[in-house]
Amino acid sequence: MKKTLVHFELLLGREVHDSAGKRVGRILSVTAEREGGDCVIREYLLGPAALLRRLGITTLRLVGFKHREPLRVPWDQLDLSDPKKPCLRCRADELPK
Template sequence: MTREIHLELLLGTQVLDPTGKPVGRIEEIRTEQQGYEWFIQEYLIGNSALLERLSAWEIGLAILRRLGAHKIYTGYSVPWQQMDLTDPQKPSLRCHLEELESFQKPTQ
C-alpha cells in the first residue's frame, strides 16, 4: 500500500523518542533524486537544523551567542528508516537519541 505524506507539513513538527519524550522539531528533510523519483535520505531535527534550513549559520550563531546560548550545536541527523511516520502529526524515532549522529555545520 502506497501512502502520500506532504513533506512541507512535517516541517516544524515535534519528534518524540520511543518513550514519548520530545527531542526536537523536523527542520530540514534531505532527499536524493534517482531517475524520475525522489527518495528521503534523512531528517534533520533541532536548532542546528533550523539554521541549516534558513542558510543562516553565521548570523544565527552570532545571535545565539549574543543571547547567551551555550549549547548552540544541538541537532540530529535521522536516517529515513529511523523515523516513524505512522501518524505524521506525531512523528517519532524508531531508535534512541543516543544512536543518532549529531548534526554539525556542513563544511564549505
C-alpha cells in the same frame, strides 16, 4: 496495493518523540537525493540548528551563539505511520552520530 501518502509540508515543524517517549526536536529540514527519475528522502534534520542551517544564517556565531550540528535522523529511523505524531524507532542516544 493502496499507497500510503503523506503531505510533506505538514510534517514541517512537527515535534518528534523517541521510542522512550522523550521529546527529541522539531523537523525543520529534510535532505533528499535524486535517484533516476525519483526523488527520495535520506535524512530528517531536527532542532533549531536545522533551521539556522536551512536559512544559511552563520552570522549568529559572531554574537556568541553556539553553532551546534542539527540532529540527523536517517529515513529508516522515523516512523511516519501517524504523520501527526512522528516518532523515532529507537532512543535518541542510539542515533548514528
